[in-house]
Amino acid sequence: MTEEIHATPSTTPNIQTELAAQLAELMPEVIADGKVDVEKLMELLDGDVADTSERFGLFWPGKKRALRAAQEPTTATLRPDFENSKDWDHTKNVFIEGDNLEVLKILQKHYHAKIKMIYIDPPYNTGKDFVYPDNYKEGLDTYLEWTRQVNEEGKRLSTNADTEGRYHSNWLNMMYPRLKLARNLLTEDGVIFVSIDDTEVSLLRRLLDEVFGEGNFLGQFVWVTKNAARGVPPRTMLMSNHEYVIAYARRAGEVKFKGLERDAGDFGNPDSDPRGLWRSESMKATGAQNNYFTIADPKTGRTFHANWAFSEPSVKRMIEDGLVIFPDNDSGTPRQKKFIGSYLNDRKAFVTNLGWYSTENATKALMSLFGGKKVFDFPKPLDLLTFFVEQATIDDLVLDFFAGSGSLAHATMLQNAKDGGSRRYIQVQLPEPTPDGSAARNSGFRTIADLARERIRRAGSALVKEDASLSDATSNTDVGFRAYKLADTSFSKWKQSSDVELNQLEQHLLDLRESSSADDASADGLLSEILLKQGYSLIEQIAPVDVAGLNLRSVGDGVVLAYLNEHVKPTLEQLRAVVDEDPARLIVLEDAFQGDDQLKTNLAQLCKSKGIELWTA
Missing domain, CATH: 3.40.50.150 (Vaccinia Virus protein VP39)
Incomplete structure (x- = not known):
């Protein structure tokens, strides 16, 4: 029945291992005996690989150790x-x-x-x-x-x-x-x-x-x-x-x-244009555009030749639409009308x-x-x-x-x-x-x-x-x-790292005989840790609920139910009543079974029949 029971992960994701898994998905041929074959990887990348003898980058003492610090999972x-x-x-x-x-x-x-x-x-x-x-x-x-x-x-x-x-x-x-x-x-x-x-x-x-x-x-x-x-002279320049x-x-x-927000303080409407407030802006090109042509004021016949910011057909349409302001003399330059609506919508x-x-x-x-x-x-x-x-x-x-x-x-x-x-x-x-x-x-x-x-x-x-x-x-x-x-984790079985000293490991194994969760850990503390390691947020709505005499925690209005009392072993009938509440996920503290594998197996069968995920911690 182990496939019907999900174990809460003891640590945060192992980023290094996850990267290797992603690499295996992209290029399965670089994985040999469960490890990355670096030479094969470099062979596949070929021209994309930098010359290790001469490459640009930021290097400093301790960089590799710092990267490992990010990759090392934590049980915290x-x-x-x-x-x-x-x-x-x-x-x-x-x-x-x-x-x-x-x-x-x-x-x-x-x-x-x-x-x-x-x-x-x-x-x-x-x-x-x-x-x-x-x-x-x-x-x-x-x-x-x-x-x-x-x-x-x-x-x-x-x-x-x-x-x-x-x-x-x-x-x-x-x-x-x-x-x-x-x-x-x-x-x-x-x-x-x-x-x-x-x-x-x-x-x-x-x-x-x-x-x-x-x-x-x-x-x-x-x-x-x-x-x-x-009035205070600086010590340096x-x-x-x-x-x-x-x-x-x-x-x-x-x-x-x-x-x-754009500053609209320089907009006005001196000609009472029904389209609203406007201001004038230059029509000349400021870049390398090659729009040299001549335009004429339809009222006075004055002509103006320049490198314009708009094409000749565009300028013709602007003149027809009354969007070009012509100067009163030959020394001036035509300018375009820019209305406040389009200006404010053109946000930086x-x-x-x-x-x-x-x-x-x-x-x-x-x-x-x-x-x-x-x-x-x-x-x-x-x-x-x-x-x-x-x-x-x-x-x-x-x-x-x-x-x-x-x-x-x-x-x-x-x-x-x-x-x-x-x-x-x-x-x-x-x-x-x-x-x-x-x-x-x-x-x-x-x-x-x-x-x-x-x-x-x-x-x-x-x-x-x-x-x-x-x-x-x-x-x-x-x-x-x-x-x-x-x-630190509330679960003693999760506390030890791979580099633990032998005498500490022996004591850890002795501690596991008694309990996997700390005696002083509260139900809220245990549930918070379990939810985090299962991928839930820090703002889940949690409330105590009573089902068939068992005190549980309800997460998200019953989407998840959790039984976290290691000192009170539930009966099968009580667990049946919990399953009948039909949560999407049921979490039970491993110690709550008190070594009764048959009770655990029966609960797994009940959850499977209802399509409920059963998780232990």
């Missing part, structure tokens, strides 16, 4: 944090506390190709704000140790000073696996915006070229952070008062931005210079939410982020896995309130400790994640207070969020 999970959530039952927003590398792996199953826009403001590698493990080991163990969930001593952190021999390499090793995983989450028409300063902008461009492809580069936008100080936002697409040809896609966005005003806006206290340094301006949110999304999902103080979540709610959009966000933030003696720590915020959650709560409350319509149930503006925390 996300546990519901009801206490720190806001409006859990109704919100579609998510805030995750945890290391973003592990979280990005967890998100791969459900959120693959589902996120329209990613914005990140990663560490700028200034030599003091860049946190990285001193042993450069990525993974859940590092995160748990750093957050003191495992080792009371914690792990030492490096500030990556510029005297460090691998100053830039360390930063690239941190960014590379995260960007690789992030790309997988973007929709085909999705975009990523990355904030950066002069320190790493050149390397970031090359790194993004490698991850997303040069052809998917959309632009490197400059924004002014502050006005230069007057240039004063840095700008930062960058680099934009790449999953597929550049699929991207469509909303476009910029984007700009290369974003102008000035005040970081000082961003700080003041955040301080206003916290009673005038400066609880966070250098938050991004909300109007800068709402600009990106407005341009790239409307009813879509946005992600920030370097959430900081939660600026993107705030901007998303603001833009939804402004244009009625129904955007949702996922925020990921490491529980980095706030500095001792800081305004944030003195205000009770132990970590940046604590601060970000409170910022989002207060920003949402402020929006509702400003606009009473937002509290109406029909409003699209969602000001709540579900909170989750990164944690």
Whole structure:
């Protein structure tokens, strides 16, 4: 009956293995004894293979290890944090506390190709704000140790000073696996915006070229952070008062931005044209067109010879339609009428210079939410982020896995309130400790994640207070969020990796004799982990239900039913009653059978007769 029972996968997808499987589908001849025959692959690709002795690319110490960090599956999970959530039952927003590398792996199953826009403001590698493990080991163990969930001593952190021999390499090793995983989450028409300063902008461009492809580069936008100080001579020739936002697409040809509103201030109607407001624009060609011919004013007979932007038949039709304005003298040039309707519909896609966005005003806006206290340094301006949110999304999902103080979540709610959009966000933030003696720590915020959650709560409350319509149930503006925390798996049978030491493996096997799930794991925590590993989202509607005396969890109004009590063995009659509820999928904790294989087999037969998928964990 094993074919009738589906086992919940213990880890996130093994990306390396999946790539090999895709390669086997495309070119089965390169697979030999279950492995990729590299020589055969190179033979088939032939002229498409680069000369390994001379090739262009970005290389640095640790790059291969960084790639493996992205490919290594994780058994980690996300546990519901009801206490720190806001409006859990109704919100579609998510805030995750945890290391973003592990979280990005967890998100791969459900959120693959589902996120329209990613914005990140990663560490700028200034030599003091860049946190990285001193042993450069990525993974859940590092995160748990750093957050003191495992080792009371914690792990030492490096500030990556510029005297460090691998100053830039360390930063690239941190960014590379995260960007690789992030790309997988973007929709085909999705975009990523990355904030950066002069320190790493050149390397970031090359790194993004490698991850997303040069052809998917959309632009490197400059924004002014502050006005230069007057009367103060700079120490160098240039004063840095700008930062960058680099934009790449999953597929550049699929991207469509909303476009910029056009300035209609110079339109008028001096001749009372019934077609409405208009302005005049040059008719001369600006490029290499070869449209030299003469046109004549039908009223005065004056002629004008030039290289025109339109063909001779087109100009003739424009004159007949009254769309050409002729000058009063021979020295002038005919111009075309451009009516405001067609002008406003002709929207530009984007700009290369974003102008000035005040970081000082961003700080003041955040301080206003916290009673005038400066609880966070250098938050991004909300109007800068709402600009990106407005341009790239409307009813879509946005992600920030370097959430900081939660600026993107705030901007998303603001833009939804402004244009009625129904955007949702996922925020990921490491529980980095706030500095001792800081305004944030003195205000009770132990970590940046604590601060970000409170910022989002207060920003949402402020929006509702400003606009009473937002509290109406029909409003699209969602000001709540579900909170989750990164944690180790609740299933002991999934915990060990292939490089576990022998004595640890022996103890692990002994532990399995007793139970496969942790005794302190809640039903909600277990179900959250199981659903994630089966490919469900973080916003599934879950409710407790009672069937024949069994306490179950219902997912999506009964589409999925889950029995997760290992201490109470259900009877066959009780399970029959559960099957009669006719869910599409039934999940039963393996330990709930308490070793009764006959009960498990009978349940499998019942599910098969009803067309129900039976899953165990």
